[in-house]
Amino acid sequence: MSELTTTRARAWALRRADGAVLGFTDHDRDLAFDGIAFRAGTGMTASAIVQGTGLSVDNTEATGALSDAALTEGDILAGLYDGAELTIWEVDWTDPLWRRILFRGSLGEITRLDRAFKAELRGLTEPLSKAGGRVFGALCPAVLGDATCTFDLTQPGFAAEVPLLAVAEGGAVLEIAELPEFAADWFVDGAARFLDGAAAGMVVPVRREESLPGRRRFSLWSAPGFEPAPGDTLRIEAGCDKRFQTCRLKFLNQRNFQGFPHIPSEDWLQATPRIDGPNSGGSLTHG
Structure with missing residues (x-):
């Protein structure tokens, strides 16, 4: 697209957590392709995109004014844009069939700046930099009332x-x-x-x-x-502090407790035998 420098524009497509798809462009007129209307005049801009090789994280940010009817402060505060999928194209505004993807990823941290916002853009490899898998510990990792907890918060008393x-x-x-x-x-x-x-x-x-x-x-x-x-x-x-005793006594939901209340602590794992210790050969959790 090097020969199309004077007819290039950028277009952003945001797919929110609630399924809504919003389109924005830095061109002075609206664009449309892939079934998405990209609205002009929204004040959306993006810094230079730094794309890494291997598993390094792409790095850029977007800024915009909270003036577009579809991009409201209330929706941002309600978390509808947290983790929203984002695609950025460079497009020939005279013929949108000529376009290329510059960035694909998601929105990270969103910062409010008076009547504007700034959002971190995270590349597709960003999730690979996070630790994954289940954490085994004494506290329950479930959220009270979710699919793993199964407790019904609509019942009386809670x-x-x-x-x-x-x-x-x-x-x-x-x-x-x-x-x-x-x-x-x-x-x-x-x-x-x-x-x-x-x-x-x-x-x-x-x-x-x-x-x-x-x-x-x-x-x-x-x-x-x-x-x-x-x-x-x-x-x-009602609140839950994630402890087994609370799950059992307050919610009567111990069968669905997702933690491991009898797992040895880190202090025990690092301990060494002592001559003045119990050394009875008994259970770690019941003496």
Whole structure:
């Protein structure tokens, strides 16, 4: 395409986690190919693409303004673009049949910059640089309520839908009614789901719980992307600290526990025999 320098443009296709496909171009007019409409005037740009050989990771980033109707701050904050598949083409805008792929990969970390954003672009080999496989440990790797845990959080006693009474620190601190039917710290390590209002659809894990006169206060690990308001509906779900005792006593779900509670610790693996030790030949877990 070297002879087409004056008619070249770039086109981006994003495939989000929810299946939606969005197209953008740095040309001054919309383009279309492969059944995708690539919209102009979105402010999307990309730095020079550095493509490595072997298993080295391709490196580039994209920036854009949050002005396009399809690219909203709310969708970014809701995580719809996390890990989204991305393809970048160099295309002859006079005849889009003439094109070549410059980059194929996914979106990495997204940083908000006032009314704009910056996203790290990760190449196809990036997943190969991560450790894989199952981790064997005493704690359960499952997420409460997922397919491996199988616990049903909709059954009575494990969640409540209540209106917010007070909001502080941008939504990182919430207060609701007392809920005397739930034990203290019942929701620590659980989930705060915002069902309506500005933060509708967002989920934030619960860090800490406090009892106040007639109220409960929750401190979340972070504020939601948009600040909720008193009166918004919150669904608060029971928390799990991943320990076998919690799985057995709180959820009666020990048959589906995915951890290994009796696995020797790293300290034991590094220990050496001692003359003053028990040295009884008994079980490591039962004496």
